[in-house]
Amino acid sequence: MTPPAPERRRIPPRLLLLARELLLASLPGVLTTTVLLTTTLPAYTALKNNGSGWSPYAYQGFVQDVMQYQVSRHPDVPAEERQQRRLEALSSALNRAQFALLDDVERLGERRLSVVARNLQEDTAASAERAAQEAIGLNVQANEYAKSLGIRYQQELARLRYALIGTSALTGLLSALLILRALMFWRREHLRMRLREERQLEALNLASHEMRRPLQTLLLASDLLRRAETPDQQQRLLAMIEDSASQISNRADLSRLNDLYLDVTLHPQRTDLRPLVRRFASARVHVVTPETPVLWPVDSGRFRQMIENLTENALKYTDGLVEVTLLTPQGRPQVQVRDFGPGMSPELQGRVFQPYERGPVGLRGGQGLGLPLVRRYARAHGGDVTISHPPGGGLIVTLTLGDPATHLRAAPTPSLTTT
DSSP states (O other): OOOOOOOOOOOOHHHHHHHHHHHHHHHHHHHHHHHHHHHHHHHHHHHHHHOSSOOOHHHHHHHHHHHHHHHTTSTTSOHHHHHHHHHHHHHHHHOGGGSTTHHHHHTTSSOOHHHHHHHHHHOSHHHHHHHHHHHHHHHHHHHHHHHHHHHHHHHHHHHHHHHHHHHHHHHHHHHHHHHHHHHHHHHHHHHHHHHHHHHHHHHHHHHHHHHHHHHHHHHHHHHHHHTOOSHHHHHHHHHHHHHHHHHHHHHOOGGGHIIIIISOOOOOEEEEHHHHHHTTOOSSEEEEOOSSOOEEEEOHHHHHHHHHHHHHHHHHTOSSOEEEEEEOGGGOOEEEEEEOSOOOOHHHHTTTTSTTOOOSOOSSOOOSOHHHHHHHHHHHTTOEEEEEOOTTSSEEEEEEOOOTHHHHTSOOOOOTTOO
16 A cells, blocks of 8 residues: 655744745845956956066066167177177077966967077077067057956956946845835734724724623613512513623624624524514603514524614704604515604714714714614615614614625635734
């Protein structure tokens, strides 16, 4: 049986990111070194091969030796001295090593050191003259070559200077781009952190907003429980305390703030909506529900929060009756909450669903978080919430429910606590 292939270890993303940043940080240095090596190599080669400040002194000295030999052929010069001069000139002519860059010098013209040596070996007056002329011509070629080398040195040094200037400019540009990139990364990270803090703050504000009502009910029921006179009153108040405690526990789970208030995660179950709506009936809240069950998949906790916020918001703007009606037009549940207050301007109606936007001045203040949260929950249920002005004044807020599965099938967004 063939053993299974070993599983390849995946490189951690943070290690890959660190390696990428190190490579980018080393890019200016690597590019600078490459450009300098490429652009300065010709100048370096020329200086290395040709020497620095080369001059044709050897050729000039050789011309003097040959000329002294030619002069020594005068009858008044002793034969021994003439022979010594000839041997000195011939020794120089036969020693090519003492003439630097001889091959390059000879390529500039027709004069050759070997021709001088051959004429010196003949040892005649005519050959001495030819040797002198050949040596002088070779010296002229050497001087011309020295001038061309000087020009070449100047060109290579100018090229080196331009290469250094260009490399410095390129390195500066790359460094500036890397700094700009780092600043952009910092700004993006700063914005991400600020957005995360804003979302955390929004979640905490919403949690505080939604805990206020069950806390108020809990405190009120606890105070009334101390003065309860009958067992029925005590049981009813204890049930209110248990329900409020359950609501507080459900709405203040710090580990689920993101799922509860921001990127809403629902747990829908098919539920009869009538009992959930009827629980809000009171002296100032008139509730109307159908006689037949209204079954619909909802998250009961979130549905209750929506009705709480709409009812509380309506009570803020009127000291009279608030009507809560459960309808089923075209088979889809609707909850209409109507107050008989001053209404709302069209301009404010367009902004009231934004966080921290408040409606007209009511009987009690608010944070401007109730309606935005209702719309968020409504859309999570596949529906929406709208505002209209009925004849006779006041305001009607209509909550329409849809299919929450459309929200559940959507791709989840990153959690608030993701780092």
